[in-house]
Amino acid sequence: MEELLHILEKNGRLPVEDIAAMMGKTPVEVAAMMDEAAEKGFVRGYEALVDWEKAGVNLVEAVIELHVSPRKSRGFDEIASVIASFDEVDSVMLMSGGYDLQVTIKGRSFQEIALFVAKRLSPLDDVLSTATSFVLRTYKRSGRLYQDEETDDRECTVL
CATH class of the missing domain: 3.30.70.920 (Lrp/AsnC effector binding domain/regulation of amino acid metabolism (RAM) domain)
Incomplete structure (x- = not known):
């Protein structure tokens, strides 16, 4: 169950099939685990991290x-x-x-x-x-960086 919760915490939108492949389980087993996690209150909801x-x-x-x-x-x-x-x-x-x-x-x-x-x-x-x-x-929230990597437009001339 803990492995599933970590996966969902990082990306709650992953398809059940992908999660099952990551965990070495069938999609039916993962769906049942997700239902159990919701019923027991382990998962309180799913939300988007909006900038x-x-x-x-x-x-x-x-x-x-x-x-x-x-x-x-x-x-x-x-x-x-x-x-x-x-x-x-x-x-x-x-x-x-x-x-x-x-x-x-x-x-x-x-x-x-x-x-x-x-x-x-x-x-x-x-x-x-x-x-x-x-x-x-905000620079980082819930493990996700908010700032895009700045591109360096400087040029280098090698002689």
Whole structure:
């Protein structure tokens, strides 16, 4: 199962026949494994990795570090669930180190993100403080490079 999950993580669009050949199994066996992985929640979905800058779409991404006050009964889970329920939120992760939760959000402008933090995130009772960092450029995401290799147009003359 782990081998299948690694293959799907790298390219979820591979045909079942190709995956079967890579794993030395039949397409029927691989399809059954994929169904099992989905049923057990190992695979949460399939998505395209889009380079919005290259596509010419104005999209701003921010990473927000949160210090929160966990609830006695549920720890960080309750506040993380509330934050994850916001449509603007792309991801919420419990962290070790200097802050408690890392939240990634996307919006159409810096102002839209700033308003989300000020009006929806910061006022939550369990949120003690926030620190917002805006993503200026993405070089690599999910193991894939975003920048095309620059071609060197210089010429060399050999005498």
